[in-house]
Amino acid sequence: MSLNQQSLRVQLQYMRKKHTFIMLPLILLCFFSAITPIFARSSIISPLPLPSEKFVDIDERSCSDSCLKKLYTQGYIFSFLAKFNQTTSDKKLLQYFSEALAELNGVQVREPGSQKYFKIALLIPKQLVGRYSVSIANTVLAYLMARDIEFDFEVFDCIDENIANLESSYSRIIQKNFDFVIAMLSYQGTQNLIEYGNILYPTYIPTINKERFAQDKNIKIPDNLYFGGISYKQQIETIMPLLKNLSILEYADDSQIGKYLSGLFTEYAPNIRHRRSLSNQDASHFIKTLLPTERSYFTDAALMLNTAAPKTGLILSQMDYSQRAPKIYVSTQINFNPIILQLASPASRRNFYVVSSIGTTDAHLIEYAALLNNDLRYDWVSYATSLGVEFGLKMNSRGIKSYFGENIRDKQVEYQNRIYTTNETNFILVE
Numbered sequence: 001m002s003l004n005q006q007s008l009r010v011q012l013q014y015m016r017k018k019h020t021f022i023m024l025p026l027i028l029l030c031f032f033s034a035i036t037p038i039f040a041r042s043s044i045i046s047p048l049p050l051p052s053e054k055f056v057d058i059d060e061r062s063c064s065d066s067c068l069k070k071l072y073t074q075g076y077i078f079s080f081l082a083k084f085n086q087t088t089s090d091k092k093l094l095q096y097f098s099e100a101l102a103e104l105n106g107v108q109v110r111e112p113g114s115q116k117y118f119k120i121a122l123l124i125p126k127q128l129v130g131r132y133s134v135s136i137a138n139t140v141l142a143y144l145m146a147r148d149i150e151f152d153f154e155v156f157d158c159i160d161e162n163i164a165n166l167e168s169s170y171s172r173i174i175q176k177n178f179d180f181v182i183a184m185l186s187y188q189g190t191q192n193l194i195e196y197g198n199i200l201y202p203t204y205i206p207t208i209n210k211e212r213f214a215q216d217k218n219i220k221i222p223d224n225l226y227f228g229g230i231s232y233k234q235q236i237e238t239i240m241p242l243l244k245n246l247s248i249l250e251y252a253d254d255s256q257i258g259k260y261l262s263g264l265f266t267e268y269a270p271n272i273r274h275r276r277s278l279s280n281q282d283a284s285h286f287i288k289t290l291l292p293t294e295r296s297y298f299t300d301a302a303l304m305l306n307t308a309a310p311k312t313g314l315i316l317s318q319m320d321y322s323q324r325a326p327k328i329y330v331s332t333q334i335n336f337n338p339i340i341l342q343l344a345s346p347a348s349r350r351n352f353y354v355v356s357s358i359g360t361t362d363a364h365l366i367e368y369a370a371l372l373n374n375d376l377r378y379d380w381v382s383y384a385t386s387l388g389v390e391f392g393l394k395m396n397s398r399g400i401k402s403y404f405g406e407n408i409r410d411k412q413v414e415y416q417n418r419i420y421t422t423n424e425t426n427f428i429l430v431e
Contacts, residue, residue: 059083065093072096094200101175117150118396120389121173123183123203125165126157133157136184138372139382143389146368146403154178161189167196174200180392182385187212191219199224202395206384210412221411226391228384228413232261235332235355236268238417242330242353243269243302249326250275251315252306257334261306269304273297283311287318295324305331313343320348333357333380336420336427346424353430357415358383362403387413 063071063083069092071080077100084097122140126133137155144151154176158169166189173181181203185193190208193199199222209229213219248269252262254277266272274297282290303326305312312335319325329352336356340349358380365386366376374382387404391413394400406413420427 068093069096072100097174097200099177101171117152118144118393119152119177119179120144120154120392121176121178121181121201122153122155123158123166123169123173123181123185124155125160125185125189127159128161128186129184133184135374135379135382136385139369139374139385140182140389142369142372142374143365143386143403146362146365147393149393161185161192163192163196166193167198170196170198174198179396180204180389182206182388182392184385194219194222194225197222202226202392204228204388204391206381206388210410226388226408226411226413228388228391230333230357230380230384230415231417232264232332234415235357235417236261236264238355238419239330239332239353240268242328242419243304246302246327247273247297247300248304249273249297249301250304250306252277253279253308253311255308258306258308261332261334265304265306273301278307278311278315280311283307283314286315287321291318291322295322298322298324298326301326303329305329305335307335309335309337309339310343313340316340316344316348316352318348320345327351328353330354336378336380338378341422341425341427346422349422352422354420354427355417356380356420356427357417359405359416361386365403384413 059079059082068080068083068085071083080096081100084093120140122137124133124136129136133155140153144153156169156173158165170181170193178201181201183190183193183203183205184207185205187208190205190213193203202224204226206228208227209231210221210227211231211233212229213221248271250262250265250269250272252258252275258277262275262277276290276294278286278290286294305315307315312331316329329349331352331354333354333356335354336358340352340354344352358377361376361383369376369382369386376383376386387406390400390403391408394402406415408414419430421430422428
């Protein structure tokens, strides 16, 4: 195996053996810890853009699909690549394009139907996600190992979400002829990938919900792009009945997700009586600096907490010291987090309700994920990523038993939202 800054390749033909069952996950965990600079020796990422290939068309005449096929079958590879239309939906042409790039880069091309293992690529901007790239890579590995299948897994570091870097990284994925791609991108990164347009393989984005693009009529979702992000809109709709006949308050923060949730919540609750954005210091010293004035709003009130889980836990823990408190506290997926159980006492979270889209999955898979330090019970990105790997595997192989109950409809995973409260040590489902 070889390791470099741009790409990490793991080609494993995993066969479960009793004497390697325990050691293999630990070895892989140590190996994947090397893909992020925080665990490696000090280095500086080059500011130079990644190299890319361009094929210049010096012939002004147009070339139809049949013309392109003729060029390829007659061996005029460079002419074919120069005139290839990246918006084509002709599957044969897309296959020829992948084969041509693979041939130029010295990669052995598999004949259709001849594959003996599942080839999956992870596209991730490590400069933006940092050490989380290790967690996501381990999530993919956990699922593949739990399946006891032969697979080829490679991580492609696009550094950031710049269009040029996305294009270069995705081109390398095309050259190596993968079956399925998982792309860990933000909303802006997804927009840039769509603008790039040459999405030849089924590509799944676990971090974004398709509804984010519903209002932009200028964006056309490519046929091969799928989404696994949860719907915060649906989660807010699920929790709104709990706020009936109560005065509505909101605490948020200045994080990207905090601002997004606050904007969404305003659409569903336009008559918010009082709202405040809380800093880390506000949450840590809530009882001294804010509670004396804030408690005047608490009578017959519901408090929506669009704050990160550590802030929420600190706020709840200090509410015990108030003679007056909101009737209920509500939140979305961001606070379905065990840190709430650690920071706030059972009494202070007695009336706390949170919505989660995380469903149940195979216990065997949960154990494998735990070995690689991932929690599929609370980390919704890991859950969505693992679900995406299964989706890709089922596209590639028939008769695969499902580990997940969710379906994909109209290119988006459909989640079931459930309301939870807490007891002394756990989140418990509200019947």
